[in-house]
Amino acid sequence: MTDTGGPGVTRRAVTAAENVRASRGWWDADADSYQAEHGEFLGEVEFRWCPEGLREADAHLLGDVRGRRVVEVGCGAAAAARWLATRGAEVVALDLSAGMLRHAADAADHSGVRVPLVQADAMRLPLADESFDIACTAFGAVPFVDDSAAVMREVFRVVKPGGRWVFAVTHPMRWIFLDDPGEGGLVAIHSYFDRRPYVEFDESGTATYVEHHRTVGDRVRELVAAGFVLTDIVEPEWPEENRQVWGQWSPLRGRIFPGTSIFCAVKPA
Numbered sequence: 001m002t003d004t005g006g007p008g009v010t011r012r013a014v015t016a017a018e019n020v021r022a023s024r025g026w027w028d029a030d031a032d033s034y035q036a037e038h039g040e041f042l043g044e045v046e047f048r049w050c051p052e053g054l055r056e057a058d059a060h061l062l063g064d065v066r067g068r069r070v071v072e073v074g075c076g077a078a079a080a081a082r083w084l085a086t087r088g089a090e091v092v093a094l095d096l097s098a099g100m101l102r103h104a105a106d107a108a109d110h111s112g113v114r115v116p117l118v119q120a121d122a123m124r125l126p127l128a129d130e131s132f133d134i135a136c137t138a139f140g141a142v143p144f145v146d147d148s149a150a151v152m153r154e155v156f157r158v159v160k161p162g163g164r165w166v167f168a169v170t171h172p173m174r175w176i177f178l179d180d181p182g183e184g185g186l187v188a189i190h191s192y193f194d195r196r197p198y199v200e201f202d203e204s205g206t207a208t209y210v211e212h213h214r215t216v217g218d219r220v221r222e223l224v225a226a227g228f229v230l231t232d233i234v235e236p237e238w239p240e241e242n243r244q245v246w247g248q249w250s251p252l253r254g255r256i257f258p259g260t261s262i263f264c265a266v267k268p269a
């Protein structure tokens with residue numbers, strides 16, 4: 001979300017087809033600059049949950065992954081999937097964008113750590129029922145689909161009983177502020193209850209980028225309705241030593257309020 005407030009930005013409903021077209025186009029076009037800007041911070045074989053920098057190696061939100069089948073949904077360049085593979089997991093990395101998956105393939109060549117890459121929409125996972133022990137994503141897919149409840153149901157379907165689903169998204173309360181890492185981003189101006197997606201559009205009015213807000217309660221209800229049991233909502237604190245600005249995430253804002261929420265859920269055994 002860039003929230004420039006200028007022409008080409010609005011909050012409006014989008015159709016599912018318009019949404020998926022915009023997301024695929026955006027992430028294909030943005031893949032090179034996303035990796036150029038964030039690749040070093042994300043690492044080539046590393047699992048960071050969020051711009052705060054929280055590492056799975058420290059957080060252990062997925063539990064012991066050795067010998068577990070793990071799917072990373074909305075993997076981008078799949079650094080997390082490669083890290084999981086080095087920890088003994090059997091990993092599949094999935095993303096909507098061919099552009100992002102090209103970076104994943106390049107990073108596999110470079111690092112020598114290979115995981116199967118699948119191009120697919122998280123709304124329709126081409127994966128067998130109850131075939132994974134763990135599903136996870138750091139900011140992949142969930143904020144970019146018009147029906148995140150459907151993603152919860154899809155993940156529930158492919159995860160085994162007793163399996164985990166852990167996903168990181170922008171903290172819902174961030175949506176009340178301008179998307180500004182500076183002082184401007186400390187002033188609340190939007191309603192927390194406005195669920196209309198943030199949309200950037202081109203000259204013809206066609207959506208080119210779509211991102212969706214859900215309240216904390218919405219997220220919990222979607223998980224519970226799918227059948228999951230919520231076990232935690234992690235709100236990583238901004239570490240003193242992290243000086244980087246990532247879009248609207250910054251040390252200034254991070255010191256005051258959370259930028260990320262990580263929902264941790266299990267499928268009942």
Ligand SMILES: C[S@@+](CC[C@H](N)C(=O)[O-])C[C@H]1O[C@@H](n2cnc3c(N)ncnc32)[C@H](O)[C@@H]1O
Nearest residue numbers: 027074075076096097100121122138140141144
């Ligand atoms: C902010 S990036 C996060 C990528 C990666 N997880 C990371 O930590 O860098 C969002 C990713 O979600 C993917 N994505 C968006 N919509 C998706 C969908 N419907 N199904 C699967 N992936 C999707 C994008 O292509 C992009 O790679």
